[in-house]
Amino acid sequence: MKNLLEAVIELVSDSPPERSEQLARLIGTLPGATKGSTLLGWAANPRAKSSLSKLVTEWQAADIPSDELAGMIIGASTAYHHAKAEQEIELVWTGPSSTLIATRKTEQALLQVIDASEHRLFITSFVVYDIRSIMAALERAIDRGVQVSMLLEASEAHGGGISIDGIAKMKSVLPSAKIFSWVDxxxxxxGGKVHAKVAVADECFCFISSANLTAYAMEKNMEAGVLIRGGATPQRLHRHLEALGTTHVIVEV
Structure with missing residues (x-):
């Protein structure tokens, strides 16, 4: 039965809900697994045909009634697409492209999170330089009432690990933002440093990346990350960052 369930999941995860429902109806008309091979015409492409062939093989091995398998397919399809709608994960990549796989760029992803924020936005980075598009987006967020918080690495003069004082510069550019430092x-x-590079908006949309807030990270470096919309991860990340401030692990400067 386990192999059959895995075959059902593989098929519905690569099929639109209406196609899965169509297949379930076809299965419901069959007297049993022995007629499963008649379903192969349902497949619209080689990948679907492979998944369906595996399903038929496992159905014949399990030998369960047609209506039971049809119900499994409808239930699995509904659950899969509901879960997918609740959380969406997208690959983000800056640097050389293979031209074969479509990816979002780092700057586009970061701007999307900033522009999506309505109430709270928290960003962390090791270093930060003046990136016009990002600064403009942060200013727009503040103008529409978003509470912007940033955790940045302190300068060497203030016990941190970088030569430039990015915190002082950010405070001058965004005076209403809350700027935090990992002091104690x-x-x-x-010897530890703020190497986390994340942006999270309203506990529901986040960007986790290898990229600092620099022009090279946005345009030149090979950087990777993920955009996550919905689900528990953005919520837990946002609450964790804010809890670091509440417990004074990081302090507003």
């Missing part, structure tokens, strides 16, 4: 690192984290 304790014995356990001596």
């Amino acid at each position: 690192r304790g014995d356990r984290f001596v």
